[in-house]
Amino acid sequence: MKTYSITEVAEYFNMTPHTLRYYDKEGLMPSIERSSGGKRVFKESDIEALKVIECLKSSGMPIKEIKHFIEWCSEGDSTLQQRYDMFLERKASVEAQMEELKRTMEVIEYKCLYYQTALDSGTEAVHKNTKIKIHPLTNLYK
Amino acid sequence: MKTYSITEVAEYFNMTPHTLRYYDKEGLMPSIERSSGGKRVFKESDIEALKVIECLKSSGMPIKEIKHFIEWCSEGDSTLQQRYDMFLERKASVEAQMEELKRTMEVIEYKCLYYQTALDSGTEAVHKNTKIKIHPLTNLYK
DNA sequence: TTATTACTTAAAGTTAACTCTAAGTCAAGC
DNA sequence: GCTTGACTTAGAGTTAACTTTAAGTAATAA
16 A cells, blocks of 8 residues: 655645644544654555545634544544534534625725725825714624 | 723624723724723724724734734825735635635535435445545545 | 765744733722 | 722733754665
8 A cells, every 4th residue: 555754745735744743743643653763654544534634624623623523533433423513513614704704805895995996086085975974883894 | 972981892892801902002003092091992983993903804814914004094195005905915815715615615515425424324334435546645625 | 984864752932812910090889 | 988890001821733943863865
């Protein structure tokens, strides 16, 4: 079976070998074997596990929680429900993040127009009259 | 003109007075005035500024860079172009974040199906045969 | 054979964004 | 007049996720 060095894997995932050792130290990679000289030897299954770790990370999951998932994986079929529930939670979390980014984008797009208009007329004062005057604590566009 | 105490503003933005003082200390709120007793007095314009700060923060902008924007605002019309460019950059950044979240979501949805199937048959082994075998370093679904 | 390079470890340092602590001030209610 | 609670400050502490350092080992190239 083909195996990979820490540097090969690091390059592939666009991280440093340091980071991979850090993940290992934090218990994210329990199945990695060592060579006779004590070096880490990455199998295909370790690379697949890293792909899932990357996904969980970019969903905003902290490393300590990812560790729990990795532990569940080692425990086998008895933890299938926990793992399923975890991915459902991740789905909800990513959906919420997408919604927040959408709202943020709306403000940013408004500001782009705002500054375009200001630049056209050479001064921000052009917006002085068009400003909607309502109670500031109800005017939250976020 | 109606003004607000630090606690009122903190409650409105769902943060602590501590955090508002921290923002002030970091130079994010240069226009806040003080009462005779030295307490911060928030005007409507300060609350509007905080809304923009919240937007920039949720777009992923670090506080030190937000400070630059706040400084540009105080400098007047000579910085209109910088501010416009900054919001264009924010727009590109948020678009990239949305793309990344989409890719993450695809993996999560695949995993939800994966665990649903496994739960149905009671074991993860059901996926052993359906696994696509290609070179692991080209099989990156992120 | 020697130099270089990649690897190993444990542990300390970094950065951002708070978050808390300590010590003190001030205004309102009883 | 005194207590209570919200405010003030400077500065130390926290947390996550690295990132760097120091000291040493192992394999490869000239």
